[in-house]
Amino acid sequence: MRYALVTGGSRGIGRAICASLAKDGFYILINYNSSSTEAESTLAMVRVNGGSGEIMQFDVSSQEAVEKALGDWQARNEGKYIHILVNNAGIRKDALVMWMKNEEWNDVLNTNLNSFLYITRFLLKDMLVNKFGRIINVVSLSGIKGLPGQVNYSAAKGGVIAATKALAQEIAKKNVTVNAVAPGFIKTDMTKDLDEAQLKMMIPMGRFGRPEEVASVVRFLASDDASYITGSVININGGLYT
Numbered sequence: 001m002r003y004a005l006v007t008g009g010s011r012g013i014g015r016a017i018c019a020s021l022a023k024d025g026f027y028i029l030i031n032y033n034s035s036s037t038e039a040e041s042t043l044a045m046v047r048v049n050g051g052s053g054e055i056m057q058f059d060v061s062s063q064e065a066v067e068k069a070l071g072d073w074q075a076r077n078e079g080k081y082i083h084i085l086v087n088n089a090g091i092r093k094d095a096l097v098m099w100m101k102n103e104e105w106n107d108v109l110n111t112n113l114n115s116f117l118y119i120t121r122f123l124l125k126d127m128l129v130n131k132f133g134r135i136i137n138v139v140s141l142s143g144i145k146g147l148p149g150q151v152n153y154s155a156a157k158g159g160v161i162a163a164t165k166a167l168a169q170e171i172a173k174k175n176v177t178v179n180a181v182a183p184g185f186i187k188t189d190m191t192k193d194l195d196e197a198q199l200k201m202m203i204p205m206g207r208f209g210r211p212e213e214v215a216s217v218v219r220f221l222a223s224d225d226a227s228y229i230t231g232s233v234i235n236i237n238g239g240l241y242t
């Protein structure tokens with residue numbers, strides 16, 4: 001039995017990732033922050049897909065909360081470890097830099113970038129000792145290209161992209177891979193306030209993506225078939241940026 005932790009598994013892309021990984025028989029740890037009912041629905045989807053799992057509440061932006069939740073899980077599961085880590089939880093708080101409040105900058109950096117350190121560092125030792133692990137970071141087109149109005153979010157996602165490439169080299173010899181997927185516009189709660197009709201005119205495929213179209217790439221990166229891929233960033237954006 002392999003264990004997979006998906007942060008932000010209660011909704012959107014994270015939920016689709018949980019449902020997809022369940023098809024490969026992983027035991028899924030579904031993290032969420034506040035949507036417990038939604039997280040329970042994800043767990044039901046995991047079970048429908050033939051998998052098993054549990055929900056796990058913690059705020060990824062709090063080092064203390066991360067270490068408490070994961071430490072408790074380790075104490076309850078002696079001899080087991082988390083093989084697959086999907087750093088997916090994220091928020092956006094868009095504002096022009098001229099008007100950006102420290103809080104908007106710090107919240108986005110803490111949730112999207114610092115969480116990568118808190119969770120990855122905690123789980124890495126077991127992956128290295130066992131000489132197997134997969135770390136998959138959900139980043140964004142914003143972190144590659146930069147998008148106006150999202151300087152905080154672009155900085156956070158760009159930081160995770162650079163961290164992905166650096167960590168991949170640090171631990172490659174231990175058979176632990178580190179990759180990122182960079183979605184463009186995907187139909188989830190995060191994008192529901194955007195003008196889809198206007199934005200899709202810029203997308204070569206003429207539509208927003210579906211969460212499942214991101215999840216299938218994450219599922220591949222988590223599989224044994226992706227054993228020689230590390231330090232990569234895979235774009236999933238309907239041709240919007242290459």
Ligand code: NAP
Nearest residue numbers: 008010011012013033034035059060089090140186188190
């Ligand atoms: P979403 O529908 O808004 O879902 C966000 C998920 O993250 C929820 O499960 C939420 O949990 C969780 N979350 C947020 N803050 C958290 C925290 N502090 N601690 C724990 N969990 C937290 O967003 P999405 O569109 O699925 O986005 C998923 C990832 O893809 C994010 O990293 C996002 O930046 C990235 N992305 C999305 C798009 C897009 O177009 N949608 C494009 C590029 C990249 P609760 O339900 O408990 O709030």
